[in-house]
Amino acid sequence: MEYNHKVIEKGWQKFWAENGTFRTSESTDKPKYYVLDMFPYPSGAGLHVGHPLGYIASDIFARFKRLKGFNVLHPMGYDSFGLPAEQYAIQTGQHPAITTEVNIDRYREQLDNIGFSFDWSREVRTSDPAYYKWTQWIFMQLFHAWYNKDADKAESIDTLVNRFEQTGSKGVNAACDEDVRIFSAEEWAAFMPEQQLEELLKYRLAYLRESTVNWCAALGTVLANDEVINGVSERGGYPVEQKKMMQWSMRITAYAERLLTGLDTVDWPEPLVEMQRNWIGKSIGATVCFPLPQLETYIEVFTTRVDTIYGVSFVVLAPEHELVSALTTDEQRAAVDDYIATTSKKSELDRMSDVKAVSGVFTGAYAKHPLTGQDVQIWIADYVLAGYGTGAVMAVPSGDQRDYLFAKHFDLPIIPISDSQDISEAADPNKDGRYINSEIINGLTYEQAVPAVIDQLQALGLGKGKINYRMRDAIFGRQRYWGEPVPIYFKDGLPYLIDKEELPLLLPEVDKYLPTETGEPPLGRAHDWRYKGENMYELSTMPGWAGSSWYWFRYMDPQNPNTFASKEAVDYWKSVDLYIGGSEHATGHLLYSRFWNKFLKDWGCQGEEEPFKKLINQGMIQGRSNFVYRIMDAEGKGTNKFVSYGLKGDYQTMALHVDVNIVSNDVLDLEKFKAFRPDFADAEFILEDGKYHCGHEVEKMSKSKFNVVNPDDIIEQYGADTLRLYEMFLGPLEQSKPWNTNGIEGVYKFLKKLWRLFHDAEGNFHISNEEPTKAEYKALHKIIKKVEDDIERFSFNTSVSAFMICVNELTDLKCNKIKILQDLVIVLQPYAPHIAEELWCLMGQPKGTISYASYPAFNPEYLVESEFAYPVSVNGKTRLNLPLALDLDAKEVEDLVLANEEVQRYIDGKPIRKIIFVKGKIINIVI
């Protein structure tokens, strides 16, 4: 029989499914290994050839680990709540659950075609009530928690109430809202119950608060910071504005420091770690107070350069700063109001686009410099952001470029503060010199000055050291339908948790998936949707990231009705050993997941500080569009003549996208092209060497560019094993690359060659029991070693090449020895499981047992005898590279070196460091 991928692959996929080959259980002595893929959102477009890249890599790894004797958890599921299904529902009226179901079925079919070793009995779907019950449960725990900074962990809100009852708010060190009240135990007891609840809300990890949010009118919902890219929504690219709204939020900032330090303990790609560090944005500095005697208050600023405090020549507030209105003088009021009105009208985008323009206005008021006591002007300007630090800055024009430009523009003083500064053209922030014009720190260095200033400010009660984070709390509500309902009801305007027994709180049916006439979210349309028939439920739903922030736990125990995952399962599987997915989730999913994981640790639900030990980012596969060149006539109109790429310079042409599926190696299939569109039916061509060559360009994969390649088409033509090998062969896993099928023939040929090793010219299966030769063992052990090394360092592409070399060598040796081929097939199994299973079976092994086989042991003896060198140690230090074939001990090496005249000339009395041999000849001696 010839190699027939269609028969082989379908058969084995059926066998795996029917026999539950990849079911995982916890009852085994084997060590555990958890390999996870980022689960997909099942979109209507189905999988394209780029999606499986990471899944193939993780599948290879999972299969390899199984061969290495690990109990491997390798699950798959769907992140099935999301905007596209809902947008589709708005347009068509079809329930998102139906759309989602259809899409999932399609995904499943496509995934099955590739032959993954997923344990489908553990599948999860975030939109399944049995799943989101636990998403809601986790929300309830977060609502019921506060963050105790002294213990550096989340605790039950009951412990906080307890402390309020015992000692009031004194001594409570919590991550909480800014506006918490200060009260004694007696005052707490005297609060009305509603007042107490209102106060507690300021401490909860899931809390409701009026805050500035990113409002996207087109989507009708608020968005988290990571869902806003360059001032427009990540989904759809709609404009986003700032708006004050009552919103559910997650107090992720409580975990800022742990999220930061945890990054040092994980094995993640450096760019990703860096992205998270920047997103958290820790800066170490100080707060400084500028007194306002007339108002009996002060302006608090945050600075990372307290040492420059004597260079302050004015103070700038954000236009939204709360003190602006109080301190503006009557003469300036009109100008200030005007400025505030203009800036508030600017959208996020406008504000970013004129970053360079200097604008601002004087309030007319003055603050006292905390150290010199001099009056400094107070300005407002939109370069100061209300949302960062204290919304106010001390301006040091000599040390900060923005302050410098502002000072130049409005003719404000610029005070040099260091003897090494050059401020003739621009601000100079260097820290190298000694301070001048700086009273108590004159003549000091930067290192000496910082503590001196902070000590002085602290003594005056006008400042202290402070650490600031750029990261904001995450907005948790979405005014949308297709998401988890928030398990909250309202009574007298205050939020209460629903009873645990009421979980899951099911998503109610609605007549339309649009906001109500009064502007309520779609859930406002649900009939009689009230808690215990009385109280209004929360009408927002949870954001897309809610369900994905803990799903790896559910895979451990997916059907458990009593808990999100049993203690035994969580203790056994612990955390994800290898996680593969795209880097686009750096500041979203991966950060939120770490946050919930840490919370669940604090809550005693699991014991791991970090959820994903090792992480690999697979690159994106872009589309590679092909073009044909239509010749234009004298009037600039398109003719039906097309010229090959290399000759298009001779004509006036227009480039047209052509379906990449009718192009092979950039050569157009003329017949298929004529059938591509009716008006091309009688197209004429100007060819090069009898062929029509297409132009090409790398673009995003999209239907309109005719560059989408569906994995099913590749599998139909070449088979899943070829697809798997080829996607790996394409280049390093982490690298983004355009899809092309230029080399796929080579991979397909390799599989056919392998098949032929077992089959004679007539196509009959043929295998020999003879003892292999040394050369045959060498070929085998080379590949055993190579694949093992490659998989451990995720260099899958080089393995594919190594397989080809191995099969070429065995073909040259005419090797059909069972002792060689059985081991080779096991080594190949992770990459090309179908053909491996088939050959394994043909060689007389019981059907399907290759999945439980052991990876063959590598024996280095078979690799020795090469003409090449390896290092030898002589006299402790000297390293020599010598031909292994010589088989010498250290003394003999030394003698050999000393006997060699050429070497002697070089040694010249000095000890030899290294001798370089190439092809058995000394080419160099290192002294």
Next chain:
RNA sequence: GCCUAGGUGGUGAAACUGGUAGACACGCAGGACUUAAAAUCCUGUUCCUGUUAAAGGAGUGCGGGUUCGAUUCCCGCCCUAGGUACCA
């Protein structure tokens, strides 16, 4: 601007701790088998000089440096991709 990754033939790429640069594959050229095609196999293929060959020279973005030796390490610059941005 800042941070991070990268730049090697016609193409995808390899070279794991500095040691024969371009493995492997595609493409291309030539050949074998065939009436022919497909399939398969063989040979060649970094560039330049050289009629073929022998042989020589150059060569891993550019310019320097360290080293006996640099794709690999160091310094400066250019380009590409991703992230981020009045963050005080």
